Amino acid sequence: NAGVMQNPRHLVRRRGQEARLRCSPMKGHSHVYWYRQLPEEGLKFMVYLQKENIIDESGMPKERFSAEFPKEGPSILRIQQVVRGDSAAYFCASSPETGRNTGELFFGEGSRLTVL
Amino acid sequence: DAKTTQPTSMDCAEGRAANLPCNHSTISGNEYVYWYRQIHSQGPQYIIHGLKNNETNEMASLIITEDRKSSTLILPHATLRDTAVYYCIVRPLYGNKLVFGAGTILRVKS
Numbered sequence: 229n230a231g232v233m234q235n236p237r238h239l240v241r242r243r244g245q246e247a248r249l250r251c252s253p254m255k256g257h258s259h260v261y262w263y264r265q266l267p268e269e270g271l272k273f274m275v276y277l278q279k280e281n282i283i284d285e286s287g288m289p290k291e292r293f294s295a296e297f298p299k300e301g302p303s304i305l306r307i308q309q310v311v312r313g314d315s316a317a318y319f320c321a322s323s324p325e326t327g328r329n330t331g332e333l334f335f336g337e338g339s340r341l342t343v344l
Numbered sequence: 345d346a347k348t349t350q351p352t353s354m355d356c357a358e359g360r361a362a363n364l365p366c367n368h369s370t371i372s373g374n375e376y377v378y379w380y381r382q383i384h385s386q387g388p389q390y391i392i393h394g395l396k397n398n399e400t401n402e403m404a405s406l407i408i409t410e411d412r413k414s415s416t417l418i419l420p421h422a423t424l425r426d427t428a429v430y431y432c433i434v435r436p437l438y439g440n441k442l443v444f445g446a447g448t449i450l451r452v453k454s
Contacts, residue, residue: 232387261441261442263444270444270445270446270447271382271388272444273441273442273443273444276440284441317385319387319388321387330393330437331376331378331393331435331437331438331439332378332390332393333390333442335389337386337387338385338386
């Protein structure tokens with residue numbers, strides 16, 4: 229049973245370009261969470277999605293950032309017009325349906341974005 | 345979600361028990377205590393969680409005080425690979441996110 233898969237693991241972009249980070253949750257999981265970790269800082273919640281729905285986006289920057297979790301395919305975190313301050317590790321986590329949820333989130337190994 | 349307070353860092357000798365404390369004095373009745381760790385920039389890893397009874401699994405034990413205002417994570421025989429940042433988090437069982445604080449940097453030394 230594969231874990232949470234994130235790709236790319238490393239991404240380099242120039243200022244002004246777009247970054248797309250993908251997350252495939254564990255099999256059977258319908259909830260996805262995105263977190264950001266700036267260098268030498270803690271993990272910050274960004275957004276929580278279920279299939280085709282954004283449930284909580286209280287941690288998402290108001291501009292340039294968007295997330296989706298379509299009916300088919302991985303969840304996508306999209307960053308438009310990247311700036312150097314977007315350089316960070318972006319972690320995705322998944323969990324099963326609430327009814328069978330132990331409260332445990334399963335994290336991927338992260339995608340490391342570097343903006344030149 | 346209730347706030348937690350943890351020491352910034354701790355050292356532990358290899359092979360000895362590591363006892364990591366956490367204060368959560370404002371915890372409410374429906375909130376669980378969760379522990380996660382992050383080993384050097386890897387994805388966070390779930391360790392254990394509990395409501396009011398002590399819990400044990402293959403990784404660790406969780407001791408929660410009777411008033412639930414604090415807890416201790418115990419790694420019974422720490423190894424060098426247990427060096428990590430340990431996060432204590434409280435949230436409802438079906439809460440929609442984990443809110444990570446600064447955690448405790450545990451350094452296991454030989």
